[in-house]
Amino acid sequence: MPGSYAGGRYLVTVTILIVDDHIAIRRGVRAILEGRGGFEVAAEAGNGAKAIDLAARHKPDVAVIDYSLPAMNGSQLTRRLREASPRTEVLVYTMHESDALVRDVLGAGARGYLLKSDADQHLIAAVEALAHQQPYFTGRVNETLLAHYLAHRGESSQLDALTCREREVVQLIAEGNSSKQVSAALAISLKTVETHRASAMHKLGLETTAALVRYAVRNKLVEP
Template sequence: MKTIGIIEDQTAIREMISQAVLDPNEFEVIFGTGDGQEGYEKCIEMKPDFVILDVMLPKLNGTDILRRFSKELPETRVLIFSGYQSPGLVRELLQAGAHGFVEKSAPLTELRKGVEIVSSGGSYFGPEVALLLRDAMADPQTSDTGISILTKREREILQLIAESNSTREIAQKLEISVKTAENHRTNLMRKLDLHDVASLTRYAINKGLISIGD
């Protein structure tokens, strides 16, 4: 039996996946959480065989979780299940190590198919994502992965800024000095050519780091 972790910020969706998608004879859900940082830590601790991962998550987004997995949990299979998709995001998630991507607008049969194929070692993309992937590969210039120029710390700070944390709160959460947090904030603003919180927040939403309701 394969062990599985579900990192999804909507409780109802986590329960739906557990009860209506996963075959209890094939999968054992060893944890479910809506917090990106907690989900990452549980994965490191429990080492599930398979993870269903949302992109927009509080504290640590799905793309950064994937990047960490590629180094720390290379054998864990990951299926993205998200309502946000764009050609650039799909490409970035693949580069970060995703093995499949099913959009939340797809029927449950698509998610079941994705779970079966990805957990067994294959790759799978829902119909909408497959079209986006084709577009991204056909025209690399359409990519919107400008966020890749940011360092890991700058991406963390961008997400925290967009989640309405002050510089002092960011410093406390990341256990760095206020001065260091300010320096990172200045660097990411310079790199993105965005110079106010509203612009950074819109950018984070467009990149799938946070949702409008966060």
């Protein structure tokens, strides 16, 4: 955290990265955060790829990211952000209240989970907590769920078995993209897309693309 001297005191500035594909929401989040002294929005991104680049460049203290991003959801982005900037704490905000989604983002390395409906009341407190390396959760997320996750974090799920690239392919397919479109979006060959799709379906025990889409929706990889 950068800081400065004022009135004989050392003032700490918390730097923040905002990630949301809706510019109006980014502006709203920015307005809330910048209304609190000591917060500085270092950068904004509308997609995961740009967010990773900005995180590597700015090394923000906290990243506030929407879970329902296109091509790379909040869980996948959390993993990539933590690789690009390990000191950055991640706050995921979402419309969903889902134990499975909470376990997913916790497993990815996020330390905060905020419902969008709670943002006006809790966003500043959540960022303050994460800036001091403390977890923050709203909604149905409680100490019992967090304790359950911590007690079972060594256990793996089907989703945990997927690589980051396989998750990206699954999400794009579930969003209605053809293999050719996935190939273009990820800058990989069509053959590689099909290999990742087949590998993901094998790991998940699925036999059809329709089943893959249902699985992605059920596990909040995409919005229904």
